[in-house]
Amino acid sequence: DAMVIQNPRYQVTQFGKPVTLSCSQTLNHNVMYWYQQKSSQAPKLLFHYYDKDFNNEADTPDNFQSRRPNTSFCFLDIRSPGLGDAAMYLCATSRSTGYTEAFFGQGTRLTVV
């Protein structure tokens, strides 16, 4: 049973055209994360929510934004995708931010043309 679900699995968008990736969870976890993973690299944290509190990483570009309308759903908005934003985007959840494991979704592979 999938616990962290990302849609779509594959997304193709045009250069500069806004795109939204979605994530839902059935775990009722407090924390939801968005990671960007480029080829042959480790995931890089973009931001996370603790409940409704938004926490942005210092080096996350302004082009990336997020929304969490309720506990179960979280969205990643890329306002003007560039070629360098092509990557795997991973959503993850955890009960809290300290010492607990994260549960990852299957990821969304974003291609920018």
Place this chain on the structure above:
Amino acid sequence: AQSVTQLDSHVSVSEGTPVLLRCNYSSSYSPSLFWYVQHPNKGLQLLLKYTSAATLVKGINGFEAEFKKSETSFHLTKPSAHMSDAAEYFCVVSGVSNDYKLSFGAGTTVTVRA
């Protein structure tokens, strides 16, 4: 300075032989440590975790890891590799910094020869 170091970027083993993936960390706190596996175009799956209980941790699919505080290591092993073990493996540490974020190693690619 890197907080989580995976000592091998690529490991190649024959099917049925042991697998060893090495991970060292640095932390000023008492960390929790995890190993995740990622198959191509998939998300990360938790293999096992250490959270200050037994130092020898058993995980899924026959993997285990031993936490050695004196060596600041958390190496992952499996006695007998299977073709399905071919994947990317990440050592992940929580508690490296006081904000308790997850810190990822660079990853180790495992290939399994028939």
